[in-house]
Amino acid sequence: MNFHVFFDLDNTLWDFKGNSRDTLLELFAYFRLNSIIPDAESFIEIYEGFNAECWAAYQRNEMRKDFLRHQRFFLTLAHFGFKNRTLAKKLGGEYVARSPLKTKLLPHAREVVQGLSAEFPLHIITNGFQEVQAVKLRESGLAPYFKEIITSEKAGHKKPSPRIFQLALKRAGALAGQSWMVGDDYQADALGGLQSGLRPIWLESSESELVQPGIQRVGSLLEVPALILGRPLSDFKQS
Ligand SMILES: [Mg+2]
Numbered sequence: 001m002n003f004h005v006f007f008d009l010d011n012t013l014w015d016f017k018g019n020s021r022d023t024l025l026e027l028f029a030y031f032r033l034n035s036i037i038p039d040a041e042s043f044i045e046i047y048e049g050f051n052a053e054c055w056a057a058y059q060r061n062e063m064r065k066d067f068l069r070h071q072r073f074f075l076t077l078a079h080f081g082f083k084n085r086t087l088a089k090k091l092g093g094e095y096v097a098r099s100p101l102k103t104k105l106l107p108h109a110r111e112v113v114q115g116l117s118a119e120f121p122l123h124i125i126t127n128g129f130q131e132v133q134a135v136k137l138r139e140s141g142l143a144p145y146f147k148e149i150i151t152s153e154k155a156g157h158k159k160p161s162p163r164i165f166q167l168a169l170k171r172a173g174a175l176a177g178q179s180w181m182v183g184d185d186y187q188a189d190a191l192g193g194l195q196s197g198l199r200p201i202w203l204e205s206s207e208s209e210l211v212q213p214g215i216q217r218v219g220s221l222l223e224v225p226a227l228i229l230g231r232p233l234s235d236f237k238q239s
Pocket of ligand 1: 183185
């Protein structure tokens with residue numbers, strides 16, 4: 001069988017949350033934000049809330065990328081009573097320059113990708129920005145394991161749109177029925193993959209949510225090879 005495996009990048013392989021946190025800690029110190037914000041933890045907490053709101057607006061095509069980059073910092077500063085667009089733009093620029101250079105990965109990401117890449121062509125489908133995602137893959141050492149990198153920015157469509165999955169399948173020379181989609185976002189990756197005829201694997205540690213038939217849920221990347229290969233990673237490492 002000519003299987004292909006498509007991976008999401010952020011919070012599926014690349015530890016977006018951990019890397020973002022490390023970057024925000026750096027920015028807090030670099031810009032001496034302690035003069036306007038009580039502590040780094042409050043800064044991160046408030047930023048993460050506004051960042052999620054801005055991203056949701058971006059996903060709905062209600063906010064442009066360039067505006068999102070500083071608006072999340074503007075709202076954070078404003079929350080602490082400091083409305084300063086100039087500083088927000090500096091923070092936005094530094095964040096985008098520094099965070100993709102961070103290299104924390106999800107547990108077992110490297111071994112799973114390395115192991116699977118010996119068996120099947122692997123590809124990335126991401127809703128992230130083109131230049132940022134390429135840097136993350138290169139700096140984290142994951143780039144050599146992937147054949148096609150499809151970003152929503154280049155595709156002109158975001159997951160869960162079938163258009164980006166169709167484009168990815170075409171670029172990879174893959175058939176939907178022989179392709180797996182591994183990702184952490186239920187709507188974008190799992191449901192999006194399912195609706196486009198791929199076999200979705202949803203990376204989600206909580207047990208509470210209901211999962212639609214056809215979607216396989218895993219709590220760790222380490223479970224992914226067994227689903228695809230029918231045997232665990234340790235077995236095929238030795239084979
Ligand atoms: Mg993700």
